[in-house]
Amino acid sequence: MLKKRRFMQKVVGIFVFDDIEVLDFCGPFEVLSVTRLDESKRLESLSPFDVKLVAMTKDVIFTKGNMKIIPDFDFKTCPKLDILIVPGGMGTRKLMYDERVLDFISKKANEVELLTSVCTGSLILASAKLLDGVNATTHWKSLQRMEDEFKNVKVCKDKHYVEDGNIISSAGISAGIDMALYIVKRYFGENVSRATAKHMEYPYLEENKRRIEI
């Protein structure tokens, strides 16, 4: 039984980099790694998602606020992914012009079944031209920049996360939690998603509208 579930796990890669915003990647990490298909068997079962951190190199990552984390894979060793999550943070400002990053993200975008971003991670996707003609969003303080710099992106200001086919982008920082809960819902239904939120004592997003006044 355990073997079967392990075999069925979706492999999720979260791209990590220096000056990444902590909750941008830890929110989705938490949601997707604590999800259980059967809440009553939480302790003896695995998440249907296998979540890994992927960085450009194997060096220690220094997040915003200087938490030190060790990536699981670098660009070269990264396994085939089912889902890619691109988080945001100040570190995106230069990465969105780094060809090695744009190449990696573009290559993975062709491979995954679901491409997602949190916060200003959307600017990396936009810079890689993956959001051309796509409804998408970003941190509320970066919406104007997204509009100005990426004319082909259909910038969406009123939703907390935006799904457009197989691309889901989300609003700022904590919105990655809500987006991840939506990923759970998309794959395994609303009951599993709600049970995950309840386990986390997190207020489930009843209506997908931006949670702050811009």
Added chain:
Amino acid sequence: MLKKRRFMQKVVGIFVFDDIEVLDFCGPFEVLSVTRLDESKRLESLSPFDVKLVAMTKDVIFTKGNMKIIPDFDFKTCPKLDILIVPGGMGTRKLMYDERVLDFISKKANEVELLTSVCTGSLILASAKLLDGVNATTHWKSLQRMEDEFKNVKVCKDKHYVEDGNIISSAGISAGIDMALYIVKRYFGENVSRATAKHMEYPYLEENKRRIEI
């Protein structure tokens, strides 16, 4: 100006350990490291909190879900703290009976101006007898255990976080975010706390009651 603020920073230690729940420590880490006293000077200023991860040894920590993090200090090198945060997770189950941990927490409890816990981190505080006669809470699935095992704790089931003098405990996992926003409010007022939540696009807790139905 920057020097003065650095001098005034509150030093926050977050206790980390193997099998710690990721959002339990990353939630407060995010909130306290992105707080700014003047939102309009966010980019050129520091948080009034200096947040550090403290572990029993300097070994790499493997969280629940296997994120690998490097602590800033071990028990021996840990500097004087103003605030101690004790997060939860499956790892607490054996640590709450480990004398080295109880000794460290007890020593720090005498030193800090604010002692806090997230989720089942409260069980460690209870085991160290720091919650005797104190109103406190924990993850909703551990409330009964707290009542059964620690008869002297005044277990509180209806609040999302519980403040009793200089001890603040919180409900499960994501409640650490709300507790940390309350710490910001306690030190620097509601406006600064609300601005921090808005920066994170996080729904500010308008009323301190448990966010899920038990």
